Amino acid sequence: xxxxxxxxxxxxxxxxxxxxxxxxxxxxxxxxxxxxxxxxxxxxxxxxxxxxxxxxxxxxxxxxxxxxxxxxxxxxxxxxxxxxxxxxxxxxxxxxxxxxxxxxxxxxxxxxxxxxxxxxxxxxxxxxxxxxxxxxxxxxxxxxxxxxxxxxxxxxxxxxxxxxxxxxxxxxxxxxxxxxxxxxxxxxxxxxxxxxxxxxxxxxxxxxxxxxxxxxxxxxxxxxxxxxxxxxxxxxxxxxxxxxxxxxxxxxxxxxxxxxxxxxxxxxxxxxxxxxxxxxxxxxxxxxxxxxxxxxxxxxxxxxxxxxxxxxxxxxxxxxxxxxxxxxxxxxxxxxxxxxxxxxxxxxxxxxxxxxxxxxxxxxxxxxxxxxxxxxxxxxxxxxxxxxxxxxxxxxxxxxxxxxxxxxxxxxxxxxxxxxxxxxxxxxxxxxxxxxxxxxxxxxxxxxxxxxxxxxxxxxxxxxxxxxxxxxxxxxxxxxxxxxxxxxxxxxxxxxxxxxxxxxxxxxxxxxxxxxxxxxxxxxxxxxxxxxxxxxxxxxxxxxxxxxxxxxxxxxxxxxxxxxxxxxxxxxxxxxxxxxxxxxxxxxxxxxxxxxxxxxxxxxxxxxxxxxxxxxxxxxxxxxxxxxxxxxxxxxxxxxxxxxxxxxxxxxxxxxxxxxxxxxxxxxxx
Amino acid sequence: xxxxxxxxxxxxxxxxxxxxxxxxxxxxxxxxxxxxxxxxxxxxxxxxxxxxxxxxxxxxxxxxxxxxxxxxxxxxxxxxxxxxxxxxxxxxxxxxxxxxxxxxxxxxxxxxxxxxxxxxxxxxxxxxxxxxxxxxxxxxxxxxxxxxxxxxxxxxxxxxxxxxxxxxxxxxxxxxxxxxxxxxxxxxxxxxxxxxxxxxxxxxxxxxxxxxxxxxxxxxxxxxxxxxxxxxxxxxxxxxxxxxxxxxxxxxxxxxxxxxxxxxxxxxxxxxxxxxxxxxxxxxxxxxxxxxxxxxxxxxxxxxxxxxxxxxxx
Numbered sequence: 001x002x003x004x005x006x007x008x009x010x011x012x013x014x015x016x017x018x019x020x021x022x023x024x025x026x027x028x029x030x031x032x033x034x035x036x037x038x039x040x041x042x043x044x045x046x047x048x049x050x051x052x053x054x055x056x057x058x059x060x061x062x063x064x065x066x067x068x069x070x071x072x073x074x075x076x077x078x079x080x081x082x083x084x085x086x087x088x089x090x091x092x093x094x095x096x097x098x099x100x101x102x103x104x105x106x107x108x109x110x111x112x113x114x115x116x117x118x119x120x121x122x123x124x125x126x127x128x129x130x131x132x133x134x135x136x137x138x139x140x141x142x143x144x145x146x147x148x149x150x151x152x153x154x155x156x157x158x159x160x161x162x163x164x165x166x167x168x169x170x171x172x173x174x175x176x177x178x179x180x181x182x183x184x185x186x187x188x189x190x191x192x193x194x195x196x197x198x199x200x201x202x203x204x205x206x207x208x209x210x211x212x213x214x215x216x217x218x219x220x221x222x223x224x225x226x227x228x229x230x231x232x233x234x235x236x237x238x239x240x241x242x243x244x245x246x247x248x249x250x251x252x253x254x255x256x257x258x259x260x261x262x263x264x265x266x267x268x269x270x271x272x273x274x275x276x277x278x279x280x281x282x283x284x285x286x287x288x289x290x291x292x293x294x295x296x297x298x299x300x301x302x303x304x305x306x307x308x309x310x311x312x313x314x315x316x317x318x319x320x321x322x323x324x325x326x327x328x329x330x331x332x333x334x335x336x337x338x339x340x341x342x343x344x345x346x347x348x349x350x351x352x353x354x355x356x357x358x359x360x361x362x363x364x365x366x367x368x369x370x371x372x373x374x375x376x377x378x379x380x381x382x383x384x385x386x387x388x389x390x391x392x393x394x395x396x397x398x399x400x401x402x403x404x405x406x407x408x409x410x411x412x413x414x415x416x417x418x419x420x421x422x423x424x425x426x427x428x429x430x431x432x433x434x435x436x437x438x439x440x441x442x443x444x445x446x447x448x449x450x451x452x453x454x455x456x457x458x459x460x461x462x463x464x465x466x467x468x469x470x471x472x473x474x475x476x477x478x479x480x481x482x483x484x485x486x487x488x489x490x491x492x493x494x495x496x497x498x499x500x501x502x503x504x505x506x507x508x509x510x511x512x513x514x515x516x517x518x519x520x521x522x523x524x525x526x527x528x529x530x531x532x533x534x535x536x537x538x539x540x541x542x543x544x545x546x547x548x549x550x551x552x553x554x555x556x557x558x559x560x561x562x563x564x565x566x567x568x569x570x571x572x573x574x575x576x577x578x579x580x581x582x583x584x585x586x587x588x589x590x591x592x593x594x595x596x597x598x599x600x601x602x603x604x605x606x607x608x609x610x611x612x613x614x615x616x617x618x619x620x621x622x623x624x625x626x627x628x629x630x631x632x633x634x635x636x637x638x639x640x641x642x643x644x645x646x647x648x649x650x651x652x653x654x655x656x657x658x659x660x661x662x663x664x665x666x667x668x669x670x
Numbered sequence: 671x672x673x674x675x676x677x678x679x680x681x682x683x684x685x686x687x688x689x690x691x692x693x694x695x696x697x698x699x700x701x702x703x704x705x706x707x708x709x710x711x712x713x714x715x716x717x718x719x720x721x722x723x724x725x726x727x728x729x730x731x732x733x734x735x736x737x738x739x740x741x742x743x744x745x746x747x748x749x750x751x752x753x754x755x756x757x758x759x760x761x762x763x764x765x766x767x768x769x770x771x772x773x774x775x776x777x778x779x780x781x782x783x784x785x786x787x788x789x790x791x792x793x794x795x796x797x798x799x800x801x802x803x804x805x806x807x808x809x810x811x812x813x814x815x816x817x818x819x820x821x822x823x824x825x826x827x828x829x830x831x832x833x834x835x836x837x838x839x840x841x842x843x844x845x846x847x848x849x850x851x852x853x854x855x856x857x858x859x860x861x862x863x864x865x866x867x868x869x870x871x872x873x874x875x876x877x878x879x880x881x882x883x884x885x886x887x888x889x890x891x892x893x894x895x896x897x898x899x900x901x902x903x904x905x906x907x908x909x910x911x912x913x914x915x916x917x918x919x920x921x922x923x924x925x926x927x928x929x930x931x932x933x934x935x936x937x938x939x940x941x942x943x944x945x946x947x948x949x950x951x952x953x954x955x956x957x958x959x960x961x962x963x964x965x966x967x968x969x970x971x972x973x974x975x976x977x978x979x980x981x982x983x984x
Contacts, residue, residue, distance in 0.1 A: 383732035383788070390732065398780065404773035413769050416813075420820050428982040435974055438817065442810040449776060450806040453783055461788040462795070463730050525767065525826050532765060536774075539751065540744040543891075547740060551721040551887035559726035561791030561883040574787070574795020582803040586960040 006053040010081070011064050013047030013093075014131055021124030024117055033107060033116035037100045040124055044097035047089065047131065054086035056500070062086070064135065077141040078198070085134040088263045091350065092134070094489065095251050095358045096127045098482040102362050103248035105478030109369075114159045114246055122159070123249055125152035130256050134263065137198050139187050142264070143180065147661055150176035153257075156249045157241050168240035172253075175237045177661060179227035186220030187268065189213050199267050211277075218280045221269060222287075229261035230254075231321055232291040235314045242310040243374075247365025251358035254310075258317050259354065262346075265324055278332055284325030285433075289440045291318025296447035297587055300454065301580045303375045308455050309357075309364050312400060315448055316353050319441060320346060323415065326437060330422075333430060341418030344501065344520075345411040351493040351500070352399065352407020359486030360396045363389060366475045366483070367459055372468040376458035376576035380465040386474040390460045392487045397452040399490055402445055405529035407494040410520065412445065417525050450583060458576040465575075495533050671926075676917055677751065677760040679926070683933065684750035684905075688897040689713035691904060691937045696868070698945035713897065720890025728883055730790040738785030739884070739891035745778035746898035754829040755905040756933050757917035763829040768816035771828060772809055775858065778895070779805040782880045785892075789883030793872050797879020800956055804864065804876070807963040808854045814970035815854065818847045819910075821977045828906070832913045843980060846973035848910055853966035855903040857959075859896070862948040864959060874953070901937070904944075908936035 002008070017040065024036035053059050063080035081089055103123065107116045129149030136142040150173070158169035190202055190209070209217070225231070230238040238254050245253055269276060295315030299308050323346040330339035366389065371379050383390035402408030419438050423431040464470040474480075493500060498520055520527050547553050584591060604611040693710035700707025728735065752765040760766075783802055786794035820826045822841060823834040838844040857864045860877030869875055875882070881892045909916065915932025917925055954962060 381730060381790070383734055384730070387733060403777050403780070404770055409773055416769060416817070417826060420817060420826060423821060423978060424981050428978055431978050431982065432975065435817065435978065439810065439814055439971060442813040446806040446810045449780070449809070450802050453780055453802055457784055457787040457798070461732065461734055461784060463790040526764060527767060528764070532770065535762070535765070536744065536748055539747050540740060543740050543744045543747060547887065547891065551890065552723065553725060553887045555886070556725040556727050558729045561728050561789050561794070574792070574799060579795065579799040582799060582956070585957060586803065
């Protein structure tokens with residue numbers, strides 16, 4: 001066999017990732033942590049190239065050589081990739097490579113906060129776990145790697161060793177374990193107890209199961225997916241994790257988990273489980289839409305930068321599961337055209353969202369770092385201080401909401417086309433359901449646009465609102481390059497998506513439009529994103545040329561805007577809180593349950609209503625939290641402190657914990 | 671006549687007529703309120719004068735402030751380039767899909783807001799916040815409006831919808847769609863009852879607040895873009911109700927003249943009705959706009975539901 005064959009490259013990348021962790025932890029070299037991250041970047045890219053041969057090339061599957069599978073810690077599992085897992089493998093590994101590159105500078109700069117060696121080890125272990133999940137062809141292998149990932153990411157969340165990070169890590173650990181247990185239970189039932197079997201055997205076994213067992217299994221799987229991908233009401237962990245975890249691991253912690261959920265759903269439910277109960281589709285659509293709307297709305301009224309980005313992640317997770325539910329329902333109704341088109345929309349969203357959101361997470365981390373502020377209220381005016389980052393951030397923020405020709409836009413376009421072409425040929429009940437789903441998704445998109453504009457303008461435009469923002473400077477290239485790479489990847493997957501997807505097996509939906517560029521085609525409709533991009537760019541260039549030639553744009557004078565007779569200060573500027581006040585007022589009934597600010601006004605004299613005493617109170621914890629679970633949260637804080645004590649860097653402790661959690665999960669599932 | 675030539679003619683005429691349409695509304699409003707008013711052609715002088723003036727740039731502003739006028743004007747030009755305002759089956763008709771139209775509108779609104787906030791003034795932020803809410807809540811309604819139309823016409827391109835020859839007179843459900851479109855068109859263009867485009871009272875401004883810190887050529891560009899956008903909505907609405915007088919692929923020289931006359935007629939009627947509406951109703955309080963926008967959303971949803979039901983059950 002050729003030494004550079006995809007199988008060999010994939011094996012080297014997989015084992016290399018595993019070894020990187022130990023290099024970081026055990027190597028006597030002084031800069032072993034940096035060496036490990038550099039090697040991790042290399043191996044992740046190598047793995048992406050090898051998986052890319054299956055995802056985008058002629059190969060249909062890759063199986064790792066026997067000597068790799070016979071290594072003692074793989075328990076003779078069959079490891080390999082088919083096209084579906086290869087796509088997810090490429091997405092996760094490319095994102096991880098850019099994150100590792102970002103981490104090179106990030107960990108050096110934050111050496112006072114994070115222990116570089118354990119963090120590097122956990123990062124490598126988490127990536128190894130995610131790679132293993134995608135390489136597993138058996139249920140038990142999948143669950144084994146899921147546990148490795150859960151454990152490694154648990155320690156990553158608490159890297160800063162602060163009390164909030166411990167609390168968030170424990171919450172995360174709890175969610176991941178319950179999710180793993182629910183998935184394990186569901187898969188046990190679907191596989192009729194034979195978890196040593198392969199995924200492909202599921203579809204055969206599923207046909208023989210009783211309706212009750214199928215229903216219970218579906219419920220367990222739904223719970224597992226909802227927990228892992230942060231669907232409402234289990235979305236809290238994404239927000240708490242993104243607020244405390246090191247910036248460079250955030251994409252792995254949140255995006256990779258969502259990707260794995262989607263992958264597992266496709267692998268275990270959508271493809272083999274067309275006979276699943278119809279309520280599962282309805283439940284998925286409802287959960288997805290509620291999560292999407294909730295994420296978009298809460299993002300719009302939040303002030304902290306990372307919190308806003310987290311809510312957008314939650315929103316997108318909701319949208320993905322609404323699309324999955326629609327695809328499942330379409331498959332159950334034998335509407336293959338709608339199911340295929342919805343899957344295309346899903347993959348367009350996944351491609352775009354992974355790169356764009358990873359870029360946004362890294363950029364948000366840089367901004368909070370440079371300004372020493374968490375809230376938008378302490379930012380502002382950064383576009384003058386960091387023009388290059390501001391341009392990248394603007395592109396990322398506009399792409400994430402789906403302005404043309406981004407991948408999110410194309411996803412919405414494909415879904416709309418499919419729904420509108422099918423709505424009149426299916427029963428009116430389903431037609432109405434699909435069009436209602438479409439309306440709800442666009443309602444969410446509108447709110448999401450609000451959030452993105454607030455996020456960018458609050459941080460980068462206007463006047464600096466704090467000393468930190470005033471003194472901020474353009475981040476180093478070590479930060480900018482990974483963000484630039486992710487921005488480019490996100491843009492390319494939008495503009496050139498017909499070319500990319502033509503090799504992904506949806507060639508029937510793509511044609512050379514003749515006039516412009518390859519386009520997506522649904523019936524009589526077609527759209528060429530590259531054509532749109534080129535035409536818009538040409539018009540923009542013409543308008544700029546017109547401005548330069550015929551308008552006196554070069555005649556300019558610096559002049560502060562009218563200030564109503566008062567010297568203008570940043571405090572007078574419209575704040576991020578005020579920006580969202582119309583939205584807060586319009587949706588006050590939906591927002592009643594979230595944390596709120598309370599102003600108590602007491603009259604000092606009865607004769608004059610203007611003499612008052614005002615007291616301001618910020619209820620950081622929602623009322624229902626306080627009422628229902630005070631003792632639970634106290635207990636989880638104590639427990640998270642105990643678990644934190646185990647973060648010693650001792651490999652044996654990690655292995656013991658992994659086995660313990662695996663045993664607990666199996667017991668729970670049984 | 672080739673599609674490219676027809677598209678070029680449409681772009682030229684749209685850019686030419688846009689200030690006239692804007693000025694005509696202002697003129698007719700003056701007439702209706704008993705004033706003589708300025709000529710509709712003063713808008714041209716206003717734009718040209720703006721291009722020759724000096725730009726005042728806020729010292730705290732960045733690339734977003736200077737880039738905004740170009741992006742907003744380019745977006746408006748793209749709309750007249752791609753949409754079937756005066757001709758059907760134009761060169762760029764594949765890009766007349768309603769989601770492209772809505773996406774480009776959103777892009778323009780987004781940059782207008784960026785420009786307003788970047789000036790760092792007291793008024794821009796307030797207007798930006800209000801405009802953003804209007805945009806966020808009106809764009810989903812536009813999707814519903816065109817989805818209903820698309821379901822009936824069997825195509826998602828606005829060009830194809832007009833080619834199908836559907837009118838509210840022949841298809842009563844379209845009446846709901848047209849009403850919702852009128853409500854959104856008024857909101858998107860900052861007209862009564864959502865906004866007063868001629869206000870000088872800063873606290874009630876929405877659209878005007880966005881351009882408050884702009885001057886000279888940049889202000890002229892933004893105003894010109896707003897005029898083009900108004901023309902786009904007027905022509906789309908007129909074509910939805912009366913899809914005649916459009917230049918067809920096999921059009922002759924005479925049909926060009928007919929098209930120009932029909933366009934001027936449509937602009938005059940739309941401007942007259944807008945002026946009449948603005949002279950008879952009061953501006954709505956901003957915090958009541960949720961009712962206005964929600965009404966538009968549910969009217970459009972009702973239109974969509976009606977299409978589904980009538981097509982499948984009746």
